[in-house]
Amino acid sequence: MKHYTSILLLFLLALTACNEDFLETKPDTKLVVPSTLEDLQALIDYYNIHNASLPGMGELSSDDYYILYDRWNALSSAYQKNAYVWAKEIWEGNNSLDWNNRYQQVFYANYVLEGLEEINRAEDPEWWDQLEGSGLFHRAHAFYQLAQLFCPPYDSDSDNDGYGLPLRTTSDLNVHFDRATVEETYQRILADLEQAVRVLPESDSYKTRPVKAAAYALLSRTYLVMQDYDNALAFADSTIAFNYELIDFNALNTSASYPMERYNSEVIFHSQMTRYTPLNSSRLIIDSTLYDSYLNDDIRKEAWFRTVSGNYTFKGSYDGSTQIFNGLAIDECYLTKAECLARNGSLPEALNTLNQLLVTRFREGTFSPVTLTDQQQLLQEILLERRKELLFRGIRWADLRRLNLDPSTAKTLYRYLDGTIYSLEPNSPNYTLPIADDVLQLSNLPQNTRQ
Structure with a gap:
């Protein structure tokens, strides 16, 4: 019977996954009603929904790379050409994969959370809690990703009453949700993650599943874009306390096509970004000023870049492939911690945190610790290292939005x-x-304002 249910469940998953315009065609949930924790685990573990095709339009629009005119002019997707030059009109009648895919993820998360309500927690409290935490994490992660593209930047000096997201908290697609405010959007993300932290396990054998450290890391990232540096620091510290190990880059095979191993020791939660055509390694060219900012003894310069037709392109994805990793990793938390410490005036601690990360990136015996004592200079150095370390992680666009404030x-x-x-x-x-x-x-x- 379980095997038969699993087949029906996979049939439902296939139907909804194959439809890119998810919000237009409503899945027929009557095909199968998941009725066990095993069924709900299958929904949570569906990689293509929760871990793949995360938003890439921000990366496409960011400043770490460029493409040549002939490559841009030859793009078949009008919306990718438009996004590359920040045009007023983007879609020209096309669907938004970034929007549709994330609301599909929200649907699955809500479906799991509702399914749990029909199952007695006493059957298996630990598994039940893990599924609740996973559903809450995935919903928060989807809303966070969407907010970086379709909501104005969060401004700690304003009331943030502009248009946010439709905060869907039910799998019933017949229920209409208006756009919440930006403030309400972020409070929803925080509330889901704070509840997830309480029930997620501390570890899991699969890095595609969220754990407690993943919720802490996403809380830190969310508070950072909200310019709440005290909370961003606290949750970065909480994540680092789980002892995810920084990679010693001296151990990497820098001549490999993709030197970074998938699910490596720094990865807390694994996910991949939609790799739009301009982001293909055969097309993108690394900004020369950015490339030149890596010192010669910085192993990242060899491990992450290769020459294609006389230009430098990127090979440093933590996915270990042509796909772009945009999950959660511990190196980001070190940089967030360093930035927040520098902003609150704790310069020695900020220096120590930054140097803890950087020493693992340089050839053994060549690293000279950063010793800046001016707060603004140190902050600028940390922000530069943040850009260099988190290259093509889906983070730069969110950083530009907050730093522009x-x-x-x-x-x-x-x-x-x-x-x-x-x-x-x-x-x-x-x-x-x-x-x-x-x-x-x-x-x-209501539509967002463009110019």
Whole structure:
């Protein structure tokens, strides 16, 4: 009977996974009703829903790379061409994979949470709690990813009453949700993660499943984009306390096609980004100023970059393949901790944290510790190292959005294509993507402002 149920369950998963326009066609949940913890675990473990095809439009729009005009002009997807130059109109009638895929994830998370309500927790309290924590984590993770694209940046100096997300908390797609505010969106993310922390296990043999440290790491990341540096620091510390091991880059085979091992010791939660065409290693060219910022004894310079047609491209994904890793890893937490310590004036601790990370990236015996004592200079150094370390992790776009709120760290972005210069000013409304037309028509949601 369990085997038969599993077949039906996989049939339901296949039906919903194959439909890119998820919000337009409602899955027929009557095909199968998951009725056991095993069934719900299968929903939580569905890799293509929770761990693959995470949003990539922010990375496509960021400043760590560029593509040549002929490559850009040859792109078959109008929305990718438009996003690359931060155009006012993006989709031109196309669906938004980043939106649809994440709301599909929200549906699955809600479905699991509702399924648990029908199962007596006393049957297996530990497994029941793990599934509840996983559902809450995945819903929060989806909302976080969406917020970095489709909501204005969170501003700690404002009331954040602009348009946020439709915060779907039920799997019933007939229930309409208006757009919440930005503040309500982030409070939903935090509430889900805080509950997840209480019930997730401390460890799991699969890094595609969330654990307590993953919820802490995502809380730290969320508080960082909210400019709540005290909480970002506290949760980064909580994550580091789990003793995920930093990789000694001296042990890497830097000549390998992809030197970083999948599920390596730094990975807390594994996920992959949608690799849009401009992000293919055969097309993207690393910004030369960024590449030159790596010192010669910095092993990342050999491990993460290779030459293609005379230009440097990227091979350093923690997925160990052409796919781009954008999960949660402990190196990010060291950099968040260092930044927050520098911002609150704890400079010796900030230096120690930064140097703990960097010494593992340099050839043995060559590393000279950072010794800056000026707060602003140290902060700028940490932010540079953050950019260098977290390259192509799906983080740069969120960092640009938050750093632009401070004039001292704001930056104008430029694209140069066939004699035309495109620019993206700090705090431009074009840092918030428009919602695709089909979603607006189906859901009657207000559109984001663009210029």
